[in-house]
Amino acid sequence: MEELIAALSAAKIVAIVRLERYDHAVEVAHALYAGGITAIEFTLTGAGAFDAISRVRSAMGNQMLIGVGTALTVADAEGAIAAGAQFIVTPAVRPLVIAAGIKAGIPTACGAMTPTEALNAHDAGAAFIKIFPARSLGPGYIRDILAPLPFLKLMPTGGIGADNLKQYLDAGAIGVGIGGSLVPAKAVNAGDWQVLTDGAKQCVAALEGK
Numbered sequence: 001m002e003e004l005i006a007a008l009s010a011a012k013i014v015a016i017v018r019l020e021r022y023d024h025a026v027e028v029a030h031a032l033y034a035g036g037i038t039a040i041e042f043t044l045t046g047a048g049a050f051d052a053i054s055r056v057r058s059a060m061g062n063q064m065l066i067g068v069g070t071a072l073t074v075a076d077a078e079g080a081i082a083a084g085a086q087f088i089v090t091p092a093v094r095p096l097v098i099a100a101g102i103k104a105g106i107p108t109a110c111g112a113m114t115p116t117e118a119l120n121a122h123d124a125g126a127a128f129i130k131i132f133p134a135r136s137l138g139p140g141y142i143r144d145i146l147a148p149l150p151f152l153k154l155m156p157t158g159g160i161g162a163d164n165l166k167q168y169l170d171a172g173a174i175g176v177g178i179g180g181s182l183v184p185a186k187a188v189n190a191g192d193w194q195v196l197t198d199g200a201k202q203c204v205a206a207l208e209g210k
Helices: 002-011 025-034 049-060 074-083 095-104 115-123 139-146 165-170 185-190 193-207
Strands: 013-017 039-043 065-069 087-089 108-112 128-131 176-178
Touching (some): 002 039, 002 065, 013 025, 013 065, 013 193, 025 039, 025 049, 025 193, 039 049, 039 087, 049 065, 065 074, 074 087, 087 095, 095 108, 108 115, 115 128, 165 176
Parallel strands (some): 013 039, 013 176, 087 108, 108 128
């Protein structure tokens, strides 16, 4: 698990793929990778997420970290792990999901909003704390939480893009989750993979301060 935690920490950006269906999961992954993204999650709110994880793991090998998002139950976690997921993401504090990940040696980024939720998730074994929804809180909130709890690895998600991701990292976040602005459904439906690649390049450039 430590290697996966280190790899996710190094990736800095987790692309959140939230679509109605994941028929083009491999194309999406290739497009994001071409733009410099090395970690991607497929949320369980769409049809075929487990199959998408399996297909992308087969297609990308060790080039990308592939995870599952919106995992709410142990069955969600176990299904994703069986499909090859390398990390688990929840939108709320889900101790049983965290425990399932620990049992399989898979890190969990557990959703939380308040300091109490963040600490409870950490105490339950979450490797990362997904501060969500970040759009309602802003970068200053990350700094405020880390002041008394500097050991937390915070990964804010929600309303983050190339224009503001650096602000969250400068505030102390270990990484960020980026969804709709990076993987727009309209571009995926049109098969316009260059839109995804260009968006990924913009985020990576922002990450590097360019």
